[in-house]
Amino acid sequence: MNDKTLKLLEFDRLRTRVAESALSGEAARRLAEEIPRTDPQEAGELKKLVAEFTEKLNDRGEEPRESFPDIGFILPKLAAEGMVLELDEAYALGAFINAAEALKGWFWGAVPGNKIRGAPAGLGEEPSPLAVLVSELPDCSPVSREIFRVLHKDGSLRDLPEFQEIRGRIRNLTGELEAAAARYTGNEETRRMLQSALPSQRDGRMVLAVKANFRGRIRGIVHEVSSTGQTLFVEPEAVVEKNNEILIETRRLDGEIRRVLRDMTGRIALRRLLLGELHEKVIRLETLRARARYSRETRGVFALDGDTDHRAFQPAGLVLRQARHPLLGSKAVPVDISMGGNTRTVIITGPNTGGKTVTLKIVGLFALMNQFGLALPAEEGTALPVFDGIYADIGDEQSLSQSLSTFSAHMTNIAAITGAVTERSLVLLDELGSGTDPEEGSAIAMAILDHLMEKQARVIATTHHGILKNYGYSREGVENASVEFDGRTLSPTYRLIMGIPGESRAVEIAARNGLCGTIVSAARAYLDEERSDVSALIAGLKRKHQELDAAAEAGKAEISRLREERRRADLKELRLRQKEIDLKAGGVGSLRLLLLSSRKTLENLVRELKEGELTRQKTLKVKEFLAGLEKSVAAEGESLEKERQGLAEERRRLDAEYAPEDAGAAVPAAFGPGTAVLAGEYRRRGRILRADKKGAWIVEIGSLRMSISEKDLIPLALSGEDQKPLIAPPDLSPENQARFELNLLGMRLEEALEALRRQIDAAALAGLHEFSVVHGKGDGVLQRGVHEFLKQQGLVADYYFSRPETGGFGRTEVVLKG
Numbered sequence: 124m125n126d127k128t129l130k131l132l133e134f135d136r137l138r139t140r141v142a143e144s145a146l147s148g149e150a151a152r153r154l155a156e157e158i159p160r161t162d163p164q165e166a167g168e169l170k171k172l173v174a175e176f177t178e179k180l181n182d183r184g185e186e187p188r189e190s191f192p193d194i195g196f197i198l199p200k201l202a203a204e205g206m207v208l209e210l211d212e213a214y215a216l217g218a219f220i221n222a223a224e225a226l227k228g229w230f231w232g233a234v235p236g237n238k239i240r241g242a243p244a245g246l247g248e249e250p251s252p253l254a255v256l257v258s259e260l261p262d263c264s265p266v267s268r269e270i271f272r273v274l275h276k277d278g279s280l281r282d283l284p285e286f287q288e289i290r291g292r293i294r295n296l297t298g299e300l301e302a303a304a305a306r307y308t309g310n311e312e313t314r315r316m317l318q319s320a321l322p323s324q325r326d327g328r329m330v331l332a333v334k335a336n337f338r339g340r341i342r343g344i345v346h347e348v349s350s351t352g353q354t355l356f357v358e359p360e361a362v363v364e365k366n367n368e369i370l371i372e373t374r375r376l377d378g379e380i381r382r383v384l385r386d387m388t389g390r391i392a393l394r395r396l397l398l399g400e401l402h403e404k405v406i407r408l409e410t411l412r413a414r415a416r417y418s419r420e421t422r423g424v425f426a427l428d429g430d431t432d433h434r435a436f437q438p439a440g441l442v443l444r445q446a447r448h449p450l451l452g453s454k455a456v457p458v459d460i461s462m463g464g465n466t467r468t469v470i471i472t473g474p475n476t477g478g479k480t481v482t483l484k485i486v487g488l489f490a491l492m493n494q495f496g497l498a499l500p501a502e503e504g505t506a507l508p509v510f511d512g513i514y515a516d517i518g519d520e521q522s523l524s525q526s527l528s529t530f531s532a533h534m535t536n537i538a539a540i541t542g543a544v545t546e547r548s549l550v551l552l553d554e555l556g557s558g559t560d561p562e563e564g565s566a567i568a569m570a571i572l573d574h575l576m577e578k579q580a581r582v583i584a585t586t587h588h589g590i591l592k593n594y595g596y597s598r599e600g601v602e603n604a605s606v607e608f609d610g611r612t613l614s615p616t617y618r619l620i621m622g623i624p625g626e627s628r629a630v631e632i633a634a635r636n637g638l639c640g641t642i643v644s645a646a647r648a649y650l651d652e653e654r655s656d657v658s659a660l661i662a663g664l665k666r667k668h669q670e671l672d673a674a675a676e677a678g679k680a681e682i683s684r685l686r687e688e689r690r691r692a693d694l695k696e697l698r699l700r701q702k703e704i705d706l707k708a709g710g711v712g713s714l715r716l717l718l719l720s721s722r723k724t725l726e727n728l729v730r731e732l733k734e735g736e737l738t739r740q741k742t743l744k745v746k747e748f749l750a751g752l753e754k755s756v757a758a759e760g761e762s763l764e765k766e767r768q769g770l771a772e773e774r775r776r777l778d779a780e781y782a783p784e785d786a787g788a789a790v791p792a793a794f795g796p797g798t799a800v801l802a803g804e805y806r807r808r809g810r811i812l813r814a815d816k817k818g819a820w821i822v823e824i825g826s827l828r829m830s831i832s833e834k835d836l837i838p839l840a841l842s843g844e845d846q847k848p849l850i851a852p853p854d855l856s857p858e859n860q861a862r863f864e865l866n867l868l869g870m871r872l873e874e875a876l877e878a879l880r881r882q883i884d885a886a887a888l889a890g891l892h893e894f895s896v897v898h899g900k901g902d903g904v905l906q907r908g909v910h911e912f913l914k915q916q917g918l919v920a921d922y923y924f925s926r927p928e929t930g931g932f933g934r935t936e937v938v939l940k941g
Contacts, residue, residue: 147191159494176415214278217270269877423498429508530558546579580858592624861885
């Protein structure tokens, strides 16, 4: 970051523009002396502060325009004992403090005139770095009040009580003096002796301009003689005493003013350390504000961290998007350049005046601006690493006084660069290998690039040597680029094209710049006879590049088509398997209904047997029948559940396999009215109608509407016909089957009500319209809880206690709606 590089890349001019945005001369001078940061953490923190200040300017609008007077030279004086500040120095201190308070108030969004004392109470637990910096500004408003107690807001001295008596005495004496002078100027006899009817002042004393030929006619003290000798400035004896009295009173007033200023200075000096802290932090803020104002005016963007792009969690490298040189104004042509991945070197070729050197300067200047905390005139996505050194060899620096030719000057600069670079350095080399024999120059250029690649530095070089174009293709980590040339207009377009080398087009440019046609024709003839095949190679490479791009696009389209066809086939197979499971589910449902009806029949049979002769053998036989039938249904349900789980797992596998390439992949829907969902433990297909109490939704399932907790709902994602969600079959596990008799004995109330809720859902799904609930009598808590719960259920048509012989008050019969 030496001065030579900063000047080559015109950073000194840009830094001056930034300094002109400061409202403080001290801040402007400090900016003019600052250089870009090389420590990544420092550069990042500076950029965050400026970015936040820029955002404040955009949000808050026009900031306070009060300038900050220079007070840096005043503060050391306060440390000297007996020091007395002059009026203008005291005024500068007061104005500085008031401007700081205005800046603080603007930052916190205060109404003008309100008093600000540090950060507001709502600053938050983790304030931003800029908010912390502003909140740390010390309160020096007592110093400002002390100063403006003595001075007016315009810096003039107030008429304090201490001064009023003396000033009154001076006014009276002045009146008497003017009356005495009037006796001379108003008397016809003495007036003809005067050169002017108006009195003059000499050394603070009133005198009369007396003609020299009347010398002695007016007695008094001669203070001065005009250069011509024709006029004497005489203080008449009658006014000498009055002049003396006025002089004495004036000295008394000066002494009183000095005493007041001395007392004021003493009180200010007690806060000199606080004033020093305020001065340092305000100047720091002003340097940030100047950067922010410049960034806002250029409408720039703050570059991403090229060392780590936090969005992609990988190095972004050096990327400039639509970068415009900030010093060219409206004439700037946007440039795109990318050095991502493993690319560490870019070789730019192309015609003269095509913009190669400007591209180098843009890259270098943008890197300096980024590390100086400035926004860049570019588009979003621009990224830059923080370099520990930026080195440039640009232009012709031949020197007759130092016996340096063009080539020698380049080699001297490059020798210094190669000895200083590291893997965090940026090197910009213009016309590498020029100024000497092309063959030897190319060899030296390639050796230099090899050395810089070994150092892992980032390098951008321009050249006209054809062999370096081949070097860009044959080396890993090196990429060719070119500035575009319009063959129709025979002029450069100043656009940079990555990946393709360019031709120099020297003959065309020479002809366009007025070279004699005969000479141009002769040059073309020489080229036709002896030119190498580099140009033809480049043209062929361009065609191949275009063909490969087209083939790659066609390949991508074909792969996408095949993946889509395979996805459709897999989904079709999946639907067929789903249909098979649905059919099986229907069969199991029928079997279940058979079980329920058989159980009811058998229970009736048992009831009849009770009236006749009841034996243990008959009872065991009935129970074995029921258990066997129930076991068969449970086994079939478990088998169906395994198939359903396997189908769901297959669907998830297909979603994971095709999701990356499927532009129409569904995104899980959020809950809301109209959302299709799978509801409850049995995953019945339904649709949300509206929100219910907190954490629940009213869901329509077929002709039923019920309130279901959000945790028991699964949103379905719809994205076209292929994304139509599969209907999940009911959960047929034994513990979730409907029962003719639900036994709640031994359960706590919460467990009992949850079991009863599952029983009602299962009975509704299975078509079981009546069942019994055994809750016992006890202290009646479970009984009352069950009845209260049934009262609130929309699916329950009626409920009542059982007959005495079947349980009485310890058992409740439940009837569901048909």
